[in-house]
Amino acid sequence: MNKRETWKTKVGLILAAAGNAVGLGNILRFPSKVALYGGGAFMLPYFIALFLMGLPLMIIEWVIGRYAGRYGHGSMTGILGLFFKHASWARILGSVGVAIPVCICMYYIYIESWTLGFAFLSVLQKLPQPVISTDAHEAAKPYIDFFRNYTSPSATAYLFLILTLCINWFILQRGVVKGIEITAKIGMPLLILFGIFLSFLCLSAKNWTGFEGLKFIYNLNFSGITDPKIWVEAAGQIFFTLSLGMGAIATYASYVRQREDIVKAGFITAGINEFVEVIIGASIVIPAAFAMFSAIAIPELAKEGTFRIGFMTMPAIFMSFPVGWFISFVWFSLLFLAALTSSLALIQPLVALFEDEMKWSHTKAVTVSMILITVGAHFSAFIPHFIDELDFWSGCVFLLLFGLVEIVVFVWIFGINNFYNELTTYTKIRLPKAFVYTVAFVSPLFIAFVVYFWVIKELKNTLFTTDPYKIFARVFILLILVLLGFIAVKSRKIILKDVRYLRVIKE
Ligand code: TRP
Numbered sequence: 001m002n003k004r005e006t007w008k009t010k011v012g013l014i015l016a017a018a019g020n021a022v023g024l025g026n027i028l029r030f031p032s033k034v035a036l037y038g039g040g041a042f043m044l045p046y047f048i049a050l051f052l053m054g055l056p057l058m059i060i061e062w063v064i065g066r067y068a069g070r071y072g073h074g075s076m077t078g079i080l081g082l083f084f085k086h087a088s089w090a091r092i093l094g095s096v097g098v099a100i101p102v103c104i105c106m107y108y109i110y111i112e113s114w115t116l117g118f119a120f121l122s123v124l125q126k127l128p129q130p131v132i133s134t135d136a137h138e139a140a141k142p143y144i145d146f147f148r149n150y151t152s153p154s155a156t157a158y159l160f161l162i163l164t165l166c167i168n169w170f171i172l173q174r175g176v177v178k179g180i181e182i183t184a185k186i187g188m189p190l191l192i193l194f195g196i197f198l199s200f201l202c203l204s205a206k207n208w209t210g211f212e213g214l215k216f217i218y219n220l221n222f223s224g225i226t227d228p229k230i231w232v233e234a235a236g237q238i239f240f241t242l243s244l245g246m247g248a249i250a251t252y253a254s255y256v257r258q259r260e261d262i263v264k265a266g267f268i269t270a271g272i273n274e275f276v277e278v279i280i281g282a283s284i285v286i287p288a289a290f291a292m293f294s295a296i297a298i299p300e301l302a303k304e305g306t307f308r309i310g311f312m313t314m315p316a317i318f319m320s321f322p323v324g325w326f327i328s329f330v331w332f333s334l335l336f337l338a339a340l341t342s343s344l345a346l347i348q349p350l351v352a353l354f355e356d357e358m359k360w361s362h363t364k365a366v367t368v369s370m371i372l373i374t375v376g377a378h379f380s381a382f383i384p385h386f387i388d389e390l391d392f393w394s395g396c397v398f399l400l401l402f403g404l405v406e407i408v409v410f411v412w413i414f415g416i417n418n419f420y421n422e423l424t425t426y427t428k429i430r431l432p433k434a435f436v437y438t439v440a441f442v443s444p445l446f447i448a449f450v451v452y453f454w455v456i457k458e459l460k461n462t463l464f465t466t467d468p469y470k471i472f473a474r475v476f477i478l479l480i481l482v483l484l485g486f487i488a489v490k491s492r493k494i495i496l497k498d499v500r501y502l503r504v505i506k507e
Pocket of ligand 1: 101239243246249345
């Protein structure tokens with residue numbers, strides 16, 4: 001068996017996993033969703049989804065990742081195969097869990113490149129000068145125009161896309177320990193430091209008017225409790241922010257040493273992610289908007305688009321501060337660090353697939369993965385609606401469905417007792433068996449409930465389209481699925497030849 005890498009230090013492992021989860025989702029997506037769905041009304045379903053679904057799935061992915069790493073598998077193709085003697089159907093189903101991060105990465109990395117580009121443009125003082133106005137739209141207009149121009153895409157945008165692709169390529173080529181782990185060890189502390197600095201700045205803006213923004217978020221109330229849309233969005237945010245339902249956490253967990261305390265690692269990963277989301281993420285965009293515009297402007301701003309808001313209104317706000325260019329630089333650097341540690345995690349499942357299942361060399365695996373991502377990133381840059389279409393299917397629909405598959409296979413089919421044994425070995429935190437029952441029954445019910453409402457209410461409207469760009473994006477997603485399914489079947493023979501890649505059924 002090829003020797004697989006393992007994380008070098010405990011701190012490195014935790015920071016890499018936290019870097020995987022902490023991303024644009026925490027700092028941009030979360031505040032947009034909270035604002036769009038009424039602040040405190042969103043937060044209640046959010047916390048319920050976190051406890052009933054997020055934490056259980058986080059632990060499942062860690063348990064399964066360590067288990068699969070023992071047999072030399074790190075991608076969902078191999079992991080799902082492992083449970084069904086590498087039957088083709090299981091490997092094909094598993095490859096959905098590789099396709100999801102690949103598709104997400106294809107647009108995520110393009111957005112990541114904007115953050116790098118804007119960080120540079122801030123330093124060069126190329127961002128527009130602020131317009132003093134109480135009207136949010138008027139104040140943000142030069143920035144909105146600037147952003148639209150930039151992403152048209154401009155030559156600068158293209159240049160930074162290529163640069164971002166090269167940075168990811170370079171780090172992945174260095175491998176799990178020398179690439180990903182070191183990046184996380186540098187990036188994560190910086191990110192938290194910058195985050196706290198910006199939180200403080202935004203909360204205290206205009207004589208602590210910013211603080212009102214935080215109150216808006218934490219004004220917990222029951223007004224959204226009967227709205228299925230809010231539940232779907234809250235559950236979707238939990239999946240997205242914790243990187244769950246796509247095997248990305250399991251891939252990282254497959255590189256732990258066999259005696260690693262994965263339960264602890266799982267809780268710490270979720271803890272850091274939630275800290276950066278509900279404390280830092282909640283204290284920047286919304287408080288800043290509260291301070292600079294008014295409470296009425298908040299839902300308006302949120303409609304600008306989930307990820308895009310941070311590129312339009314935030315520079316508008318920061319540029320009106322003294323040394324605005326510097327604060328804007330800190331802001332975009334923060335976003336870049338958050339995005340970089342996540343994009344690496346989005347590509348690694350594909351790299352693991354090539355290395356573990358196809359037995360390719362590291363260089364070949366990374367090169368082919370990056371070529372694929374590069375092609376997709378170009379479509380994201382040049383084809384209208386490509387980003388949103390990929391975000392919708394891979395960042396929402398498939399996630400929920402694959403989350404269900406994970407529970408069914410790893411808890412039901414693996415067996416509650418087997419799962420419980422795995423969960424309780426080499427850990428100081430002995431979770432009660434009731435936890436496994438929650439994972440086995442409450443979490444899937446919760447997801448099924450959310451999916452049900454979503455399918456009933458939304459699917460029909462969204463499925464139908466005549467927009468050729470959208471159809472192109474969907475065909476593209478299908479092609480990725482077919483390609484990965486093909487690889488899953490083709491590599492099966494390689495795996496079956498060597499008993500070490502097969503699970504010993506009775507252990
Ligand atoms: N969690 C990341 C964020 O908050 C985004 C993400 C979703 C992700 N799925 C992932 C990152 C898989 C890495 C791997 O931005």
